[in-house]
Amino acid sequence: DEIGLIPCPEARYNRSPIVLIENKLGVESWCVKFLLPYVHNKLLLYRQRKQWLNKDELIDITCTLLLLNPDFTTAWNVRKELILSGTLNPLKDLHLGKLALTKFPKSPETWIHRRWVLQQLIQENSLPSLVTKGNLGAAPVERIHRLVQEELNVCSEAAGRYPSNYNAWSHRIWVLQHLGKLTVKILLDELSSTKYWVSMHVSDHSGFHYRQFLLKSLIGRTVTDNNVLVQNQMINEQNASLRKEEESAGAEAACEEEQSVDLPHHLEEELELCTELIDTYPGHETLWCHSDETLNNFHHSPATSHMAQAMDVDGLNESSSKQGYTQETKRLKRAPIQDSLDPEMEYRFIDKVLSTCRDVDQARFATAYRKWLVTFLGQ
């Protein structure tokens, strides 16, 4: 489940450089300079039609190559051909990619190939069920769900192995969009499952950006939920004879869910998370950026500005029981409907931070936040 290079500049004993311990594969470094050019050359000769390789050899060679250098596009492309010809199970490539990412968590080609494989799997998923209705082992929806969970897992691991792993988080967004269909359920699940992770990686801008993506997608969902409900009903009626029953049920369930997203609650929670982290870990620009933008979401989305007013009546009981930043949550609840922030309250928050913090960067961020408020929200 993991690969790595064992620093070992010389072959001291006459034995294999491959070490397998507890399901982890190690390769002694001395052999790489022999192995890599050898397999690389073999593959190139095959590609140039100078030397034939059978399917099993191809699978082995590309596997070796990619574990040593996963950005070797040609090797991934050879495997694409094998998959398309039905000789190679695409799931094997997901596993190979996962392994490669343990050592090369950023590898762009690995992520790109992964998306190609997943796209193949989705297409394969929908075709059989159109042709033969009924049971194909696990229900297609279940299969997709499992794929999604596995992808989220791979992304998490890769994100943990390299700070601000742009490619891993980018892939995660792609998975939600193309496999997860950006359902409310998955957006909310992701919000809660990444909460702990970002708290442990407070400088990881990519992680926090992901949460912005989730929040903004949720905002998008709630604003159009009525339209979607109508559209889905129409689609279901039209395709009743063709569509799998699970899909229709799924879509209807999703519609029901969409009406019950408590956006202001999630945005408030996000803000609380920010302020808690800002307090605990002073001087992280990412946290301030995230905080700014979360506030921006709250006051600029039509759904929440309407709800902000509605909350005014019964909000006071809740806010008094929350610790710290009560002033801030009260401020949010009293925000006027017209998308504009009460500057006084904001400045008081900033002054509070400035008077109590001892970190130079923290002070600077607070001051910059004040300037930002004047420029962007003061209009």
Next chain:
Amino acid sequence: PISLRSAYCAASVASLTNILTPELFAGTAEWIARCQNWEGGIGGVPGMEAHGGYTFCGMAALVILKKEHLLNLRSLLHWVTSRQMRFEGGFQGRCNKLVDGCYSFWQAGLLPLLHRALHARGDTALSMARWMFDQSALQEYILLCCQCPAGGLLDKPGKSRDFYHTCYCLSGLAIAQHFGSADLHHEVVLGVPENCLQATHPVYNITPEKVVRAVMHFLQQPVPSLEPAS
């Protein structure tokens, strides 16, 4: 699927070789604009985190396509200027990341582009002598921290040299040394006068003379037709 880097390469090549047509880039500008996010910078695809490399490619491509006003230039300006590191003087690629010499070009290179776009819009607050970033601080970072004693340039102290970083550190240095807008030209050279590099064109990153020569050359060639050769 479209790629921002490819779009920039395509626009760059097409404009220099005089094969740029509206059909070739139909919809491209609008897609690039969708890649600008809440941070103000531009990400690899719509919805993604703002990133120095992609932001440069996006902005430069739009400048070539003459559609830079599809972007929110003000938030872009705010984002890129926030990327210059106050201690190091160099630029980071994304918020809360470390400085890297190559962003001396990808990020700092945005400021001449923004300057020109804002000037075209009639902005009267623009300087006539400086770009909107600390040119001296960037030069200090490059000259003092990014040089390999054996020659070549690099990401940051402790890293090894490579051609990519050598290219973009030098390109960034050229940007930082030369301010130019229409007939105005103003130099800021840190250290000895011999440090002064030739100016580089902020869109193509070759010298302005080369840009002119390329354009003139291809203008004199017949434009290849789209019909396949028989």
